[in-house]
Amino acid sequence: MSDFEIYTPTPEEVHSGELGRRMRQFNYRFVGEYGQVQPVWVSAKDEGAGLVGGLRGFVFLSWLNVELLFVDESARHQGVGRRLLEAAEQKARDLGARNATLNTFEWQARDFYIRQGYEEFGRIDDYISGFYSAYMKKALAP
Template identity: 35%
Template sequence: MTDDSITLSLTDASDSADAASILNGLKRYNEAASGRAPDRRDVTIVARDADGTLLGGLAGYTQWDWLYVDQLWIAEGGRRGGVGSRLLAAAEAEGLARGCRWSRLYTYDFQAPDFYPRHGYEVWAELDGYPEGHKQIWFRKTLG
């Protein structure tokens, strides 16, 4: 194959069939290289008050013995009331039930970097300048 026989197309709205093909190709490669089938399962936990108002939530997934917390959000006014701690504990319990041995996540210095160490997480990486003037902080924890 030569460079002039390859056409690249760029879009900010991916074709779902192309996106699925890319994901499936990556899954097949990862399974062959790691010797483990991709066992990714989403996890979403929401917290509501007695009236059904959304107080916050957590979204992530489990895969290959790891819980990955992708998003943890608490509504304004509900912060520092224990909702985040309950959501995180519920996600960790679900991770353990699914056979996870570790958890990982990231936050930013303007979000909740002090919250996670109080729950047993340790910093394992920091990315300065993301976004500019701030840093992204990666945490991990051994579960159980």
């Protein structure tokens, strides 16, 4: 194929899932068939039922991918973040995850994750306005 056009796909093309199907079929030749992405969502609320924090992530290919962990400033340093992370890791284990990964900006929670057993395995310096982004991982014990 020497003659092709680069273009912006239509919403229908994107939502059809054809591109993802093609990628999965290619991958299956190397690692066999694998399951779908499984969401991992946990939240915390205070005594008045107000949201004070939460974690959003997913399990894919035996890895928990933490996309977001947030705790309101009023609820920090009370174990909420640790308990959210522990609950998410347990849900991930139940879904077959053996490891976890996440990234965090320098001003966010790198030290918190280290205390929870995560290790930094990569960093992008000056990711934004002079701050780095740390990439972290953890083996999830059975």
